Amino acid sequence: MTAATSHPVSSFNGYIRVPGDKSISHRAIMLGGLADGETLISGLLEGEDVMHTALAMRALGARIVKGDDGLWRCEGIGKHTFQTPTSDLDMGNSGTSARLMMGVLAGHAITARMIGDASLSKRPMNRVITPLTHMGAKFEPSEGGRLPLTLHGIDKLQAISYELPIASAQVKSAILLAGLRADGETTIIENTPTRDHTENMLQAFGVELKRGAQEISIKGGQVLEACAIDIPADPSSAAFPMVASLLTSHSKITLTRVGLNPRRAGLFETLKEMNANLTYKSVQSVNGELIGEIEVMGGNMLRGVDVPKERIASMIDEIPILCVAASFADGVTRIHNIGELRVKESDRLSMMAQGLSACGVKIET
Ligand code: S3P
Numbered sequence: 001m002t003a004a005t006s007h008p009v010s011s012f013n014g015y016i017r018v019p020g021d022k023s024i025s026h027r028a029i030m031l032g033g034l035a036d037g038e039t040l041i042s043g044l045l046e047g048e049d050v051m052h053t054a055l056a057m058r059a060l061g062a063r064i065v066k067g068d069d070g071l072w073r074c075e076g077i078g079k080h081t082f083q084t085p086t087s088d089l090d091m092g093n094s095g096t097s098a099r100l101m102m103g104v105l106a107g108h109a110i111t112a113r114m115i116g117d118a119s120l121s122k123r124p125m126n127r128v129i130t131p132l133t134h135m136g137a138k139f140e141p142s143e144g145g146r147l148p149l150t151l152h153g154i155d156k157l158q159a160i161s162y163e164l165p166i167a168s169a170q171v172k173s174a175i176l177l178a179g180l181r182a183d184g185e186t187t188i189i190e191n192t193p194t195r196d197h198t199e200n201m202l203q204a205f206g207v208e209l210k211r212g213a214q215e216i217s218i219k220g221g222q223v224l225e226a227c228a229i230d231i232p233a234d235p236s237s238a239a240f241p242m243v244a245s246l247l248t249s250h251s252k253i254t255l256t257r258v259g260l261n262p263r264r265a266g267l268f269e270t271l272k273e274m275n276a277n278l279t280y281k282s283v284q285s286v287n288g289e290l291i292g293e294i295e296v297m298g299g300n301m302l303r304g305v306d307v308p309k310e311r312i313a314s315m316i317d318e319i320p321i322l323c324v325a326a327s328f329a330d331g332v333t334r335i336h337n338i339g340e341l342r343v344k345e346s347d348r349l350s351m352m353a354q355g356l357s358a359c360g361v362k363i364e365t
Contacts, residue, residue: 011250011298018237020045021259023169024289026053026096027201028229030104030177032074033062035205037226041072043257044231049094056101059085060108079223081155082108091116091147093345096170099128100198102151103174106137107181109155115148119345122146128174131162135178135186159184159220166340167192167313172216176202182220189215194313195263200288204229232259232291236317239267242296243325246276251298254281260290266315267322268294274302274329304331312337317344323352327361 025045030053032039044050046066054064060082063075082105089112091098098116102125105112115121126145133139135157141149159182164171172188176198179186191214199209199216205224210217238255245251260268260283272278277300283292302325307315312335315322319338326333341348349365356363 009248011248012241012245012253013251015254015256016238016241017256018233018241018258019047020231021197021234022047022049022236023096023195024197024201024229024231024259025050026094026100027173027197028231029053029057029064029072029074030100031201031205031224032072032226032229033057033060033064033076034104034180035074035076035224035226036078037076039074039076039205039226040228041074042070042228042230043233044072045234048092049097052090052092052094053097053101056085056089056091056097059087059089060105060110060112074226076224076226082110084110085112088113088115088148091120093117093120095120095123095345098123098125098147099170100173100177102128102132102137103177105151106132106135106153106178107155107157108153111150111152113148113150120147123345124343125149127166127168127171131160131171131175132178134158134160134162135175135182137178155181157182157220159186161187161189163189164191167194168340169194169196169198169313173198176216176218179218179220180207180222180224185217185219187215187217192310192313193263195261197261197289200261201229204287227287230286232286232289233257235259235261235264235268238294239318239321242268242271242278242294243321245296245298246271246300246302246325247298247328249299251296253296255294255296257291258294260292260294262290263314266311266313267318269311270305270307270315270322271302271325273305274325274333275300276302276325302326302329304329304333306334307336309337316340320348320352323356323363327356327359327363
Protein backbone atom coordinates (compact mmCIF):
# COMPACT_ATOMS: atom_id res chain seq x y z
CA MET A 1 0.00 0.00 0.00
CA THR A 2 1.33 3.47 -0.87
CA ALA A 3 0.98 6.25 1.65
CA ALA A 4 0.52 9.96 1.03
CA THR A 5 1.53 12.66 3.46
CA SER A 6 0.38 16.23 3.00
CA HIS A 7 2.26 19.25 4.29
CA PRO A 8 0.16 22.41 4.44
CA VAL A 9 1.43 25.51 2.63
CA SER A 10 0.25 29.04 3.29
CA SER A 11 -0.56 29.94 -0.33
CA PHE A 12 -0.67 28.75 -3.95
CA ASN A 13 0.66 30.75 -6.86
CA GLY A 14 1.11 30.24 -10.57
CA TYR A 15 -0.51 28.87 -13.72
CA ILE A 16 -2.20 25.47 -13.76
CA ARG A 17 -3.49 23.52 -16.71
CA VAL A 18 -5.41 20.54 -15.43
CA PRO A 19 -5.95 17.49 -17.72
CA GLY A 20 -8.60 17.30 -20.45
CA ASP A 21 -12.34 17.18 -19.79
CA LYS A 22 -13.46 13.62 -19.18
CA SER A 23 -17.00 13.97 -20.53
CA ILE A 24 -15.78 15.63 -23.72
CA SER A 25 -12.93 13.11 -24.13
CA HIS A 26 -15.35 10.15 -24.11
CA ARG A 27 -17.50 11.86 -26.71
CA ALA A 28 -14.52 12.75 -28.92
CA ILE A 29 -13.46 9.10 -29.09
CA MET A 30 -17.01 7.84 -29.68
CA LEU A 31 -17.91 10.39 -32.36
CA GLY A 32 -14.46 10.15 -33.97
CA GLY A 33 -14.95 6.38 -34.11
CA LEU A 34 -18.34 6.81 -35.79
CA ALA A 35 -17.33 9.51 -38.28
CA ASP A 36 -16.33 9.27 -41.90
CA GLY A 37 -12.62 10.15 -42.20
CA GLU A 38 -9.89 10.93 -39.70
CA THR A 39 -10.65 12.94 -36.57
CA LEU A 40 -7.72 14.64 -34.87
CA ILE A 41 -8.06 15.10 -31.10
CA SER A 42 -5.86 17.32 -28.94
CA GLY A 43 -6.03 17.56 -25.16
CA LEU A 44 -7.61 14.11 -24.67
CA LEU A 45 -7.82 12.91 -21.07
CA GLU A 46 -5.83 9.68 -21.04
CA GLY A 47 -7.33 8.35 -17.81
CA GLU A 48 -8.61 4.81 -17.44
CA ASP A 49 -12.27 5.63 -18.08
CA VAL A 50 -11.60 7.19 -21.47
CA MET A 51 -9.22 4.36 -22.38
CA HIS A 52 -12.08 1.89 -21.79
CA THR A 53 -14.16 3.84 -24.30
CA ALA A 54 -11.27 3.78 -26.78
CA LEU A 55 -10.77 0.02 -26.39
CA ALA A 56 -14.49 -0.60 -26.93
CA MET A 57 -14.59 1.56 -30.07
CA ARG A 58 -11.51 -0.27 -31.41
CA ALA A 59 -13.15 -3.64 -30.75
CA LEU A 60 -16.08 -2.46 -32.88
CA GLY A 61 -13.89 -1.53 -35.86
CA ALA A 62 -12.69 2.05 -35.37
CA ARG A 63 -8.94 2.75 -35.72
CA ILE A 64 -7.80 4.83 -32.76
CA VAL A 65 -4.11 5.64 -32.20
CA LYS A 66 -1.99 8.17 -30.37
CA GLY A 67 0.67 9.77 -32.58
CA ASP A 68 4.23 10.75 -31.60
CA ASP A 69 2.98 14.35 -31.68
CA GLY A 70 0.70 13.58 -28.71
CA LEU A 71 -2.46 13.90 -30.82
CA TRP A 72 -5.02 11.13 -31.05
CA ARG A 73 -6.28 10.05 -34.46
CA CYS A 74 -9.58 8.22 -35.00
CA GLU A 75 -10.41 6.64 -38.31
CA GLY A 76 -14.15 6.12 -37.96
CA ILE A 77 -16.48 3.55 -39.48
CA GLY A 78 -18.35 6.22 -41.50
CA LYS A 79 -21.10 4.66 -43.60
CA HIS A 80 -20.17 1.13 -42.53
CA THR A 81 -21.49 -0.76 -39.57
CA PHE A 82 -19.76 -2.11 -36.48
CA GLN A 83 -18.03 -5.48 -36.44
CA THR A 84 -19.10 -7.95 -33.74
CA PRO A 85 -16.56 -7.71 -30.92
CA THR A 86 -14.65 -10.93 -30.30
CA SER A 87 -14.67 -10.48 -26.51
CA ASP A 88 -16.65 -8.67 -23.80
CA LEU A 89 -16.61 -4.86 -23.89
CA ASP A 90 -15.08 -3.87 -20.56
CA MET A 91 -16.33 -0.50 -19.30
CA GLY A 92 -14.15 -0.61 -16.17
CA ASN A 93 -15.40 1.91 -13.62
CA SER A 94 -16.96 4.22 -16.17
CA GLY A 95 -20.70 4.95 -16.15
CA THR A 96 -20.32 7.36 -19.07
CA SER A 97 -18.65 4.68 -21.22
CA ALA A 98 -21.32 2.10 -20.37
CA ARG A 99 -24.39 4.29 -20.84
CA LEU A 100 -23.27 6.21 -23.92
CA MET A 101 -21.89 3.07 -25.58
CA MET A 102 -25.29 1.40 -25.18
CA GLY A 103 -26.73 4.23 -27.27
CA VAL A 104 -23.92 3.91 -29.81
CA LEU A 105 -24.35 0.12 -30.09
CA ALA A 106 -28.15 -0.01 -30.17
CA GLY A 107 -28.40 0.90 -33.86
CA HIS A 108 -26.02 -1.76 -35.17
CA ALA A 109 -27.20 -5.30 -35.86
CA ILE A 110 -24.63 -6.97 -33.62
CA THR A 111 -24.65 -8.64 -30.25
CA ALA A 112 -22.19 -7.45 -27.61
CA ARG A 113 -21.68 -8.27 -23.95
CA MET A 114 -20.79 -5.39 -21.66
CA ILE A 115 -19.02 -5.82 -18.33
CA GLY A 116 -17.68 -3.46 -15.67
CA ASP A 117 -15.87 -3.47 -12.34
CA ALA A 118 -17.61 -4.17 -9.02
CA SER A 119 -18.77 -0.57 -8.55
CA LEU A 120 -20.10 -0.14 -12.10
CA SER A 121 -21.89 -3.50 -11.83
CA LYS A 122 -23.97 -2.09 -8.97
CA ARG A 123 -25.06 1.06 -10.85
CA PRO A 124 -28.52 1.43 -12.42
CA MET A 125 -28.70 0.92 -16.18
CA ASN A 126 -32.50 0.74 -16.66
CA ARG A 127 -32.53 4.50 -17.16
CA VAL A 128 -30.84 3.84 -20.54
CA ILE A 129 -32.21 0.34 -21.21
CA THR A 130 -35.83 1.57 -21.05
CA PRO A 131 -35.69 4.23 -23.82
CA LEU A 132 -33.35 2.15 -26.00
CA THR A 133 -35.75 -0.80 -25.71
CA HIS A 134 -38.57 1.50 -26.92
CA MET A 135 -36.37 2.22 -29.92
CA GLY A 136 -36.05 -1.50 -30.73
CA ALA A 137 -32.78 -2.68 -29.13
CA LYS A 138 -32.93 -5.76 -26.88
CA PHE A 139 -31.12 -6.18 -23.58
CA GLU A 140 -30.38 -9.09 -21.27
CA PRO A 141 -29.16 -7.32 -18.13
CA SER A 142 -28.19 -8.83 -14.78
CA GLU A 143 -30.71 -8.61 -11.95
CA GLY A 144 -32.02 -5.12 -11.30
CA GLY A 145 -30.96 -3.82 -14.72
CA ARG A 146 -27.22 -3.98 -14.03
CA LEU A 147 -24.02 -5.05 -15.78
CA PRO A 148 -22.95 -7.52 -17.04
CA LEU A 149 -25.49 -7.30 -19.83
CA THR A 150 -25.88 -8.50 -23.39
CA LEU A 151 -27.16 -6.04 -25.96
CA HIS A 152 -28.71 -7.02 -29.31
CA GLY A 153 -28.76 -4.02 -31.63
CA ILE A 154 -30.75 -3.60 -34.85
CA ASP A 155 -29.84 -1.73 -38.01
CA LYS A 156 -32.82 0.59 -38.05
CA LEU A 157 -34.10 1.77 -34.71
CA GLN A 158 -37.46 3.47 -34.27
CA ALA A 159 -37.41 7.19 -33.50
CA ILE A 160 -39.06 8.09 -30.18
CA SER A 161 -40.15 11.14 -28.27
CA TYR A 162 -38.93 10.78 -24.70
CA GLU A 163 -39.21 12.96 -21.62
CA LEU A 164 -36.23 12.34 -19.33
CA PRO A 165 -37.51 11.13 -15.94
CA ILE A 166 -34.19 12.12 -14.29
CA ALA A 167 -31.84 14.97 -15.10
CA SER A 168 -29.07 12.95 -16.75
CA ALA A 169 -26.76 13.91 -19.60
CA GLN A 170 -25.75 10.28 -19.90
CA VAL A 171 -29.31 9.17 -20.62
CA LYS A 172 -29.92 12.09 -22.98
CA SER A 173 -26.68 11.33 -24.84
CA ALA A 174 -27.43 7.61 -25.19
CA ILE A 175 -30.79 8.43 -26.82
CA LEU A 176 -29.26 11.07 -29.12
CA LEU A 177 -26.55 8.66 -30.26
CA ALA A 178 -29.13 5.94 -30.90
CA GLY A 179 -31.26 8.57 -32.69
CA LEU A 180 -28.51 8.86 -35.30
CA ARG A 181 -29.42 5.35 -36.46
CA ALA A 182 -33.22 5.64 -36.14
CA ASP A 183 -35.89 5.87 -38.78
CA GLY A 184 -37.34 9.38 -38.39
CA GLU A 185 -36.80 12.14 -35.87
CA THR A 186 -36.02 11.40 -32.21
CA THR A 187 -36.97 14.08 -29.68
CA ILE A 188 -35.80 14.36 -26.09
CA ILE A 189 -37.51 16.60 -23.58
CA GLU A 190 -35.41 17.62 -20.59
CA ASN A 191 -37.08 19.68 -17.91
CA THR A 192 -33.76 20.43 -16.20
CA PRO A 193 -30.92 21.36 -18.54
CA THR A 194 -27.96 18.98 -18.28
CA ARG A 195 -24.48 19.21 -19.83
CA ASP A 196 -24.81 19.55 -23.60
CA HIS A 197 -21.40 18.30 -24.76
CA THR A 198 -22.98 15.63 -26.97
CA GLU A 199 -25.14 18.19 -28.77
CA ASN A 200 -22.20 20.59 -29.22
CA MET A 201 -19.90 17.90 -30.51
CA LEU A 202 -22.46 16.31 -32.84
CA GLN A 203 -22.83 19.75 -34.44
CA ALA A 204 -19.04 20.07 -34.72
CA PHE A 205 -19.15 16.77 -36.67
CA GLY A 206 -21.72 18.32 -39.04
CA VAL A 207 -24.85 16.70 -37.61
CA GLU A 208 -28.02 18.79 -37.77
CA LEU A 209 -29.94 19.11 -34.52
CA LYS A 210 -32.96 21.15 -33.50
CA ARG A 211 -32.24 22.66 -30.10
CA GLY A 212 -34.92 24.41 -28.07
CA ALA A 213 -34.90 25.46 -24.41
CA GLN A 214 -36.13 22.03 -23.27
CA GLU A 215 -36.22 19.93 -26.45
CA ILE A 216 -33.59 18.44 -28.71
CA SER A 217 -34.44 16.64 -31.95
CA ILE A 218 -32.19 14.60 -34.21
CA LYS A 219 -33.02 13.06 -37.59
CA GLY A 220 -31.73 9.55 -38.17
CA GLY A 221 -29.49 8.57 -41.07
CA GLN A 222 -26.96 11.41 -40.76
CA VAL A 223 -23.28 10.51 -41.25
CA LEU A 224 -20.72 12.31 -39.10
CA GLU A 225 -17.90 14.11 -40.91
CA ALA A 226 -14.47 13.82 -39.25
CA CYS A 227 -13.11 17.07 -37.82
CA ALA A 228 -10.50 18.43 -35.40
CA ILE A 229 -11.47 18.47 -31.72
CA ASP A 230 -9.56 20.49 -29.14
CA ILE A 231 -10.58 19.41 -25.63
CA PRO A 232 -10.68 21.98 -22.81
CA ALA A 233 -9.21 21.35 -19.36
CA ASP A 234 -11.73 19.65 -17.09
CA PRO A 235 -13.69 22.09 -14.88
CA SER A 236 -14.26 19.22 -12.41
CA SER A 237 -10.48 18.84 -11.97
CA ALA A 238 -9.95 22.62 -11.92
CA ALA A 239 -12.33 22.82 -8.96
CA PHE A 240 -9.76 21.30 -6.56
CA PRO A 241 -6.82 23.76 -6.92
CA MET A 242 -9.47 26.49 -7.16
CA VAL A 243 -10.98 25.72 -3.76
CA ALA A 244 -7.54 25.15 -2.19
CA SER A 245 -6.52 28.61 -3.39
CA LEU A 246 -9.73 30.27 -2.25
CA LEU A 247 -9.18 28.91 1.25
CA THR A 248 -5.62 30.24 1.59
CA SER A 249 -4.97 33.97 1.85
CA HIS A 250 -2.40 35.48 -0.57
CA SER A 251 -3.04 32.73 -3.12
CA LYS A 252 -3.29 33.75 -6.74
CA ILE A 253 -3.57 31.14 -9.44
CA THR A 254 -4.69 31.14 -13.05
CA LEU A 255 -6.35 28.02 -14.38
CA THR A 256 -5.81 27.91 -18.14
CA ARG A 257 -8.04 26.70 -20.98
CA VAL A 258 -10.78 25.56 -18.60
CA GLY A 259 -14.16 24.47 -19.97
CA LEU A 260 -16.66 27.19 -19.03
CA ASN A 261 -19.79 25.67 -20.54
CA PRO A 262 -22.59 27.23 -18.41
CA ARG A 263 -24.10 23.75 -17.97
CA ARG A 264 -20.91 22.68 -16.17
CA ALA A 265 -20.09 25.91 -14.34
CA GLY A 266 -22.57 25.70 -11.44
CA LEU A 267 -19.79 25.39 -8.85
CA PHE A 268 -18.07 28.54 -10.09
CA GLU A 269 -21.35 30.50 -9.92
CA THR A 270 -22.01 29.18 -6.42
CA LEU A 271 -18.51 30.04 -5.20
CA LYS A 272 -18.94 33.59 -6.56
CA GLU A 273 -22.22 33.87 -4.59
CA MET A 274 -20.24 32.71 -1.55
CA ASN A 275 -17.95 35.74 -2.03
CA ALA A 276 -15.11 33.96 -3.85
CA ASN A 277 -12.90 36.12 -6.04
CA LEU A 278 -13.01 34.40 -9.45
CA THR A 279 -12.55 36.17 -12.79
CA TYR A 280 -12.98 34.68 -16.27
CA LYS A 281 -10.56 35.92 -18.93
CA SER A 282 -9.97 35.39 -22.68
CA VAL A 283 -13.19 33.42 -23.14
CA GLN A 284 -13.67 31.91 -26.61
CA SER A 285 -15.76 29.20 -28.24
CA VAL A 286 -14.02 26.07 -29.56
CA ASN A 287 -16.09 23.28 -31.16
CA GLY A 288 -19.17 24.83 -29.55
CA GLU A 289 -17.62 24.81 -26.04
CA LEU A 290 -16.67 27.94 -24.09
CA ILE A 291 -13.05 27.88 -22.95
CA GLY A 292 -11.17 30.47 -20.92
CA GLU A 293 -8.84 31.32 -18.06
CA ILE A 294 -10.04 31.57 -14.48
CA GLU A 295 -8.11 33.84 -12.18
CA VAL A 296 -8.54 32.80 -8.55
CA MET A 297 -7.59 35.10 -5.67
CA GLY A 298 -7.65 33.53 -2.23
CA GLY A 299 -8.36 35.00 1.16
CA ASN A 300 -11.96 36.30 0.95
CA MET A 301 -14.11 35.01 3.80
CA LEU A 302 -16.69 32.73 2.18
CA ARG A 303 -20.31 32.78 3.34
CA GLY A 304 -22.83 29.95 3.43
CA VAL A 305 -25.55 29.91 0.75
CA ASP A 306 -28.65 27.95 -0.29
CA VAL A 307 -27.79 26.37 -3.63
CA PRO A 308 -30.75 26.67 -6.06
CA LYS A 309 -31.97 23.16 -6.84
CA GLU A 310 -32.21 23.79 -10.59
CA ARG A 311 -28.44 24.45 -10.60
CA ILE A 312 -27.48 21.01 -9.30
CA ALA A 313 -27.19 19.33 -12.72
CA SER A 314 -24.55 21.88 -13.71
CA MET A 315 -22.37 20.97 -10.71
CA ILE A 316 -23.32 17.36 -10.01
CA ASP A 317 -19.69 16.16 -9.83
CA GLU A 318 -18.54 19.18 -7.82
CA ILE A 319 -20.82 18.84 -4.76
CA PRO A 320 -18.08 17.07 -2.72
CA ILE A 321 -15.58 19.90 -3.22
CA LEU A 322 -18.34 22.46 -2.62
CA CYS A 323 -18.89 20.76 0.77
CA VAL A 324 -15.21 21.37 1.57
CA ALA A 325 -15.54 25.07 0.66
CA ALA A 326 -18.79 25.26 2.68
CA SER A 327 -16.98 23.80 5.72
CA PHE A 328 -14.80 26.91 5.82
CA ALA A 329 -17.63 29.38 5.11
CA ASP A 330 -19.34 31.60 7.60
CA GLY A 331 -22.87 30.22 8.13
CA VAL A 332 -24.75 27.20 6.87
CA THR A 333 -24.76 25.97 3.26
CA ARG A 334 -27.81 23.98 2.15
CA ILE A 335 -27.75 21.77 -0.95
CA HIS A 336 -30.98 20.06 -2.08
CA ASN A 337 -31.90 17.70 -4.90
CA ILE A 338 -28.73 15.60 -4.75
CA GLY A 339 -30.09 12.05 -4.38
CA GLU A 340 -28.28 11.11 -7.62
CA LEU A 341 -24.99 11.35 -5.70
CA ARG A 342 -25.88 8.10 -3.97
CA VAL A 343 -25.67 6.15 -7.26
CA LYS A 344 -22.37 7.48 -8.61
CA GLU A 345 -19.08 5.51 -8.50
CA SER A 346 -19.51 5.63 -4.71
CA ASP A 347 -22.23 7.02 -2.46
CA ARG A 348 -20.77 10.51 -2.53
CA LEU A 349 -23.18 11.83 0.11
CA SER A 350 -22.21 9.29 2.76
CA MET A 351 -18.53 9.54 1.90
CA MET A 352 -18.53 13.34 2.31
CA ALA A 353 -20.55 13.16 5.52
CA GLN A 354 -18.12 10.58 6.97
CA GLY A 355 -14.97 12.37 5.84
CA LEU A 356 -15.98 15.85 6.92
CA SER A 357 -17.46 14.66 10.25
CA ALA A 358 -14.13 12.98 10.97
CA CYS A 359 -12.52 16.43 10.47
CA GLY A 360 -14.93 18.01 12.98
CA VAL A 361 -17.32 19.60 10.45
CA LYS A 362 -21.06 19.66 11.25
CA ILE A 363 -22.78 18.03 8.28
CA GLU A 364 -26.25 16.50 7.99
CA THR A 365 -27.54 14.43 5.08
C1 S3P B 1 -21.65 12.74 -17.31
C2 S3P B 1 -22.86 13.07 -16.76
C3 S3P B 1 -23.12 13.05 -15.32
C4 S3P B 1 -21.82 13.10 -14.52
C5 S3P B 1 -20.80 12.13 -15.04
C6 S3P B 1 -20.46 12.42 -16.48
C7 S3P B 1 -21.50 12.75 -18.78
O1 S3P B 1 -23.81 11.86 -14.99
O2 S3P B 1 -22.07 12.86 -13.15
O3 S3P B 1 -19.61 12.21 -14.28
O4 S3P B 1 -20.35 12.72 -19.27
O5 S3P B 1 -22.53 12.80 -19.47
P1 S3P B 1 -25.42 11.75 -15.10
O6 S3P B 1 -25.77 12.01 -16.49
O7 S3P B 1 -25.73 10.33 -14.69
O8 S3P B 1 -25.95 12.75 -14.12
